[in-house]
Amino acid sequence: MNQVGQRPPPPVPEPRPPPPTGSWIRILRSVASSLGLSLRSLMVLLWRACRLPAGQDEEERNDAKNKNETGGQDDEDRLKKTEIAARKRARQKAKKAARKEAKAKAKKTKKEAKAEDKKKRQEEEAMKRKEEEEAAKEEARIREEEQKAAKEKARQKLAEDKKKADLEEAKRRQREDAERRKEEARMEEEDRQRRREEAQRRKEADRNKDEHEDxxxxxxxxxxxxxxxxxxxxxxxxxxxxxxxxxxxxxxxxxxxxxxxxxxxxxxxxxxxxxxxxxxxxxx
Known part of the structure; x- marks a missing residue:
């Protein structure tokens, strides 16, 4: 059984799932962990800091009982009261220091969490910018490859069209040459035929010269x-x-x-x- 003025032993901490990032539970748990206490013990300390501890009422009752039994001795009462006041001041001072330390640690933890969040956000933004730059570079590379492919395709098409046009021009020239040679051959044949006919007519004219003299x-x-x-x-x-x-x-x-x-x-x-x-x- 606990004696008067002694603190109860801290309860065994139970493992709990981690709270969401940046919550008060996480801050209080980090403060309790830095003090070597559980979250429940820290809450008990904070609750006692906000009101008189449960053991002090019991001490005052015991002092009043002893005073009644002894007949109201002033020296002892004053001594006890002085001790009680000293213990109370010491407890209040310890509680104030604990609150101050807890507040400082909470503020530090909050500041660290804020800095960590800011750093994480900056890293995410930097990563996002890097991904966007890489995506833009990849898109530009793909666009450049597509333009090169389109130019190459247009060049090949132009070369094919030129080759086809040259082939058609060569065929046309061959046809024209063939037609010209054919026409020349026909004209030569007509000239030969005309010369033969003229020679034949001249022969007939010479043969019939006497007949046509008149x-x-x-x-x-x-x-x-x-x-x-x-x-x-x-x-x-x-x-x-x-x-x-x-x-x-x-x-x-x-x-x-x-x-x-x-x-x-x-x-x-x-x-x-x-x-x-x-x-x-x-x-x-």
């Missing part, structure tokens, strides 16, 4: 009568000049050119047929 004389006479009056024959191969000449000298007359290649003689239909027949051996 007609030739008539033609020469006609040509001399109708064309020798002119200072020169009607010649020309430029369309604009031919049109101006026809409008000026042969207005209303259908003028034709000689079919002989290289011959520039022009006349009406009848005269040009006679010219072609007798001068070049061309039949009608």
């Amino acid at each position: 007609e030739k004389d008539v033609h020469i006479s006609y040509w001399s009568q109708n064309h020798n009056k002119r200072k020169k024959q009607c010649l020309g191969n430029i369309p604009d000049e031919i049109d101006r000449h026809n409008n000026k000298f042969h207005k209303g007359v259908e003028m034709r050119s000689c079919r002989k290649k290289g011959c520039l003689v022009r006349a009406n239909k009848r005269d040009i047929q006679v010219h072609e027949y007798y001068c070049h051996g061309l039949s009608k």
